[in-house]
Amino acid sequence: MGFSPDWLALREPVDHASRDASLLAQAVACAGSTATVVDLGSGTGSTARAFGDTGCKWRFVDGDAALLDIALARHPGAERVVFDLRDIDQLPLDGVRLVTASALLDLMPLEWVTALAQRLQDAGIPFYAALNYNGQMRWLPRHAADADVTDAFNAHQRTDKGIGPALGPTSADVAAEVFVKHGFDVHRGDSPWRLNGATVQLHDELLSGIGEAAAEAGFAQAQAWVADRRANVAETVGYIGHTDIFAVPHGMGE
Numbered sequence: 559m560g561f562s563p564d565w566l567a568l569r570e571p572v573d574h575a576s577r578d579a580s581l582l583a584q585a586v587a588c589a590g591s592t593a594t595v596v597d598l599g600s601g602t603g604s605t606a607r608a609f610g611d612t613g614c615k616w617r618f619v620d621g622d623a624a625l626l627d628i629a630l631a632r633h634p635g636a637e638r639v640v641f642d643l644r645d646i647d648q649l650p651l652d653g654v655r656l657v658t659a660s661a662l663l664d665l666m667p668l669e670w671v672t673a674l675a676q677r678l679q680d681a682g683i684p685f686y687a688a689l690n691y692n693g694q695m696r697w698l699p700r701h702a703a704d705a706d707v708t709d710a711f712n713a714h715q716r717t718d719k720g721i722g723p724a725l726g727p728t729s730a731d732v733a734a735e736v737f738v739k740h741g742f743d744v745h746r747g748d749s750p751w752r753l754n755g756a757t758v759q760l761h762d763e764l765l766s767g768i769g770e771a772a773a774e775a776g777f778a779q780a781q782a783w784v785a786d787r788r789a790n791v792a793e794t795v796g797y798i799g800h801t802d803i804f805a806v807p808h809g810m811g812e
């Protein structure tokens with residue numbers, strides 16, 4: 559599946575405002591000012607921009623060469639690695655102090671998260687993964703179909719995104735459990751999108767995407783729900799739940 563640079567640019571300001579500030583600060587401190595950080599599924603480099611100008615060196619790893627070109631144009635000192643994340647054993651982790659990801663774990667299957675945890679346990683490298691969709695969606699004013707749309711969307715989130723059945727809404731809970739089993743201390747934080755009159759374009763596109771997914775998952779009234787919600791999007795407040803995790807090998811954070 560592909561992610562358009564326009565969509566990633568649209569979500570970035572809300573992503574940055576939503577990240578759990580404490581976990582982000584811990585990850586920034588872990589990376590320090592000179593170390594190399596690998597960002598998995600980096601897209602155009604949103605995580606590097608969330609870190610700010612810290613001095614650390616970014617190694618952007620993604621399967622989409624066009625997104626990586628944008629990332630390099632915006633971060634000229636970074637490394638660009640076109641890579642299929644399925645190949646965990648070959649992940650370029652030499653000299654790396656921290657591995658990051660954002661909006662990625664919910665696309666991935668249990669086997670992938672388990673293999674990543676094993677690889678990072680062997681290498682003794684912490685992992686910061688932000689903005690994992692956690693299955694919670696709410697809107698005010700309410701619509702009679704909100705719960706059915708959410709159920710159908712969440713079912714769609716569990717389908718195969720090209721690498722095996724995705725963890726979808728369970729990704730943060732499952733990843734936390736897997737990393738604990740692999741000897742990490744796991745810290746968690748909430749990073750919900752709070753949508754309102756200032757985020758209408760993002761909200762509008764999101765509603766279309768949710769409706770499409772819910773319809774594909776079999777909810778027949780999905781498009782009627784989208785039409786009703788889009789008609790009032792500027793007056794609607796939305797909550798889309800995400801969870802961030804920061805996993806540190808035992809003993810390293812003391």
Ligand SMILES: C[S@@+](CC[C@H](N)C(=O)[O-])C[C@H]1O[C@@H](n2cnc3c(N)ncnc32)[C@H](O)[C@@H]1O
Binds near residue numbers: 566603620643659660
């Ligand atoms: C939702 S986007 C998030 C991008 C970026 N981290 C951000 O927060 O804006 C997911 C990214 O993961 C990449 N990706 C997904 N599956 C992949 C795979 N199997 N191999 C390599 N990259 C993958 C996509 O190309 C995309 O850039």
